[in-house]
Amino acid sequence: MAAAHSLLHLAAPKPLAPSSSSSTHTPLAAAQLRQLPAARRPHRLVASCAGSAHPDLTAFPNPNGLLVAEPAAGAQHSIGVDAVTEAELRENGFRSTRRTKLVCTLGPATCGEAELEALAVGGMNVARLNMCHGDREWHREVIRRVRRLNEDKGFAVAVMMDTEGSEIHMGDLGGAPAAKAEDGEIWTFSVRSFEAPLPELTVHVNYEGFAEDVRVGDDLLVDGGMARFEVIEKLGPDVKCRCTDPGLLLPRANLTFWRDGSVVREKNAMLPTITSKDWIDIDFGIAEGVDFIAVSFVKSAEVINHLKSYIAARSRGSDIAVIAKIESIDSLTNLEEIIRASDGAMVARGDLGAQIPLEQVPSIQQKIVKLCRQLNKPVIVASQLLESMIEYPIPTRAEVADVSEAVNQRADALMLSGESAMGRYPDKALSVLNSVSLRIEKWWREEKRLEALELEDVSSSFSDKVSEEICISAAKMANKLEVDAVFVYTNGGHMASLLSRCRPDCPIFAFTNSTSVRRRLNLQWGLTPFRLSFSDDMESNLNRTFSLLKARGMIKSGDLVIALCDMLQSIQVMNVP
Ligand SMILES: Nc1ncnc2c1ncn2[C@@H]1O[C@H](COP(=O)(O)OP(=O)(O)OP(=O)(O)O)[C@@H](O)[C@H]1O
Ligand SMILES: CC(=O)C(=O)O
Ligand SMILES: [K+]
Numbered sequence: 312m313a314a315a316h317s318l319l320h321l322a323a324p325k326p327l328a329p330s331s332s333s334s335t336h337t338p339l340a341a342a343q344l345r346q347l348p349a350a351r352r353p354h355r356l357v358a359s360c361a362g363s364a365h366p367d368l369t370a371f372p373n374p375n376g377l378l379v380a381e382p383a384a385g386a387q388h389s390i391g392v393d394a395v396t397e398a399e400l401r402e403n404g405f406r407s408t409r410r411t412k413l414v415c416t417l418g419p420a421t422c423g424e425a426e427l428e429a430l431a432v433g434g435m436n437v438a439r440l441n442m443c444h445g446d447r448e449w450h451r452e453v454i455r456r457v458r459r460l461n462e463d464k465g466f467a468v469a470v471m472m473d474t475e476g477s478e479i480h481m482g483d484l485g486g487a488p489a490a491k492a493e494d495g496e497i498w499t500f501s502v503r504s505f506e507a508p509l510p511e512l513t514v515h516v517n518y519e520g521f522a523e524d525v526r527v528g529d530d531l532l533v534d535g536g537m538a539r540f541e542v543i544e545k546l547g548p549d550v551k552c553r554c555t556d557p558g559l560l561l562p563r564a565n566l567t568f569w570r571d572g573s574v575v576r577e578k579n580a581m582l583p584t585i586t587s588k589d590w591i592d593i594d595f596g597i598a599e600g601v602d603f604i605a606v607s608f609v610k611s612a613e614v615i616n617h618l619k620s621y622i623a624a625r626s627r628g629s630d631i632a633v634i635a636k637i638e639s640i641d642s643l644t645n646l647e648e649i650i651r652a653s654d655g656a657m658v659a660r661g662d663l664g665a666q667i668p669l670e671q672v673p674s675i676q677q678k679i680v681k682l683c684r685q686l687n688k689p690v691i692v693a694s695q696l697l698e699s700m701i702e703y704p705i706p707t708r709a710e711v712a713d714v715s716e717a718v719n720q721r722a723d724a725l726m727l728s729g730e731s732a733m734g735r736y737p738d739k740a741l742s743v744l745n746s747v748s749l750r751i752e753k754w755w756r757e758e759k760r761l762e763a764l765e766l767e768d769v770s771s772s773f774s775d776k777v778s779e780e781i782c783i784s785a786a787k788m789a790n791k792l793e794v795d796a797v798f799v800y801t802n803g804g805h806m807a808s809l810l811s812r813c814r815p816d817c818p819i820f821a822f823t824n825s826t827s828v829r830r831r832l833n834l835q836w837g838l839t840p841f842r843l844s845f846s847d848d849m850e851s852n853l854n855r856t857f858s859l860l861k862a863r864g865m866i867k868s869g870d871l872v873i874a875l876c877d878m879l880q881s882i883q884v885m886n887v888p
């Protein structure tokens with residue numbers, strides 16, 4: 312008999328959910344269970360004991376110590392786990408795992424195999440590719456490198472494609488890395504296309520209507536204020552501007568023009584959120600099997616719904632998640648409906664800070680993070696988290712405070728932009744995010760900070776409501792009983808995300824049949840996703856999981872675990888035998 316105690320089982324009816332460890336149930340039984348209308352699935356609490364370990368179970372040996380590859384044959388007896396997590400768990404135990412997820416923008420500084428591996432080892436959960444930069448071949452090669460790294464070395468790094476969108480930006484400066492604008496200089500901003508090299512003191516503007524929309528006297532801001540110009544003359548396609556705040560112009564820098572203290576949104580407000588170039592990029596992303604598509608400058612929920620139906624029609628069976636980037640005034644106006652329609656959101660503070668007064672950004676960030684948690688959508692806090700580390704090996708105190716605040720708000724993920732794409736210290740920047748996250752998370756637990764946030768009901772169907780209540784109870788029990796981990800067996804990942812939403816003290820091990828769900832769960836707070844073939848026979852699932860994880864030294868006898876299963880909607884508490 313296994314050392315199991317107080318096993319609470321909220322079970323489905325007996326014939327559909329055999330509780331013996333014999334593997335007599337067929338795939339048909341599982342299918343029948345899923346087909347039973349949720350409202351007619353009775354739920355009852357029963358107390359029972361976990362059986363002994365299945366005699367046939369052999370844990371798949373870890374082939375090379377740290378790194379785990381999933382062999383195709385023998386998949387039944389293997390478990391797909393992140394190499395970094397495995398090492399972390401073995402060395403420091405459950406509590407040590409980082410709950411906040413880390414996204415790194417890839418660029419020239421980090422596209423090589425060795426650099427990618429260093430980021431993966433350093434804890435990168437998601438790699439972001441910004442379609443504003445690089446050509447398709449570059450992106451294709453980098454995506455394949457990430458996939459190869461996952462396959463060869465046992466990582467589970469997800470890939471996020473970020474669309475270019477249609478906001479106004481400068482051209483690429485004819486290949487120059489940057490240009491300096493000095494006080495009083497007269498620059499030409501032109502919608503004409505130029506052959507490289509560009510004429511002196513000239514930049515190309517991507518938006519056709521630019522010369523029509525601006526007026527003499529407007530302020531023209533590069534990257535929200537990195538440099539500032541005043542419009543002094545309009546000459547057909549050319550707009551002459553005097554530099555009033557000197558600064559650095561970077562390739563494809565964002566441009567906004569201001570009149571009477573606010574951003575002017577003339578015809579450019581009518582530009583499509585997803586341009587024809589974006590649609591081609593999206594087709595490319597679907598073909599390459601990216602895990603997330605982040606949509607820039609979202610204005611309404613409609614565009615998200617449109618993209619989601621497009622993806623569903625184009626990529627049968629695949630589940631690319633759509634992330635709404637909140638970075639425009641319109642996205643703030645329609646915030647809740649946009650987030651409801653999306654699979655997650657990004658607080659894109661770079662462009663957001665160029666469209667609204669900077670002092671409003673922090674409170675808006677907090678509001679978005681909170682709303683996403685209420686609506687059970689993962690949220691990423693992005694841009695300038697460690698901006699100074701593009702050049703310097705240590706962050707400023709203010710940057711550390713900003714990162715701490717995002718972790719403290721319990722955002723799902725933090726994102727590096729230029730720090731990892733083209734900075735001098737990508738690994739160091741990632742390591743700062745890692746150590747600051749760990750420190751603040753530990754502080755949360757040590758101080759036993761009471762959750763100020765009351766979670767409102769988020770589910771609409773009866774079945775989802777049951778899952779939600781189970782997760783809330785499980786998280787509460789996990790905190791009170793100080794369990795070591797919550798295990799959740801989930802097909803599509805929904806129950807795992809409901810658990811993550813509760814932000815329990817202990818890590819959540821999410822077991823899923825699907826490699827793509829596993830990668831997608833990598834963006835969500837506190838989830839350690841595993842690939843595991845499992846059935847609706849919880850006893851056998853648990854026994855298999857225990858022996859597989861024990862063989863790897865990731866758990867040990869006596870560890871206290873709460874186990875949930877979304878098919879059975881069950882909850883059990885037990886010690887690892
Ligand atoms: N694929 C790439 N190739 C070359 N440079 C890149 C690439 N990706 C990013 N960069 C560089 O890193 C900087 C920051 O990248 P990032 O993608 O975060 O830009 P951003 O302006 O914050 O994002 P967005 O364009 O979505 O608003 C860019 O300005 C660019 O100089
Ligand atoms: C990330 C991004 O798009 C921004 O901050 O503007
Ligand atoms: K972008």
Ligand SMILES: [Mg+2]
Pocket residue numbers: 607638659661662
């Ligand atoms: Mg942006």
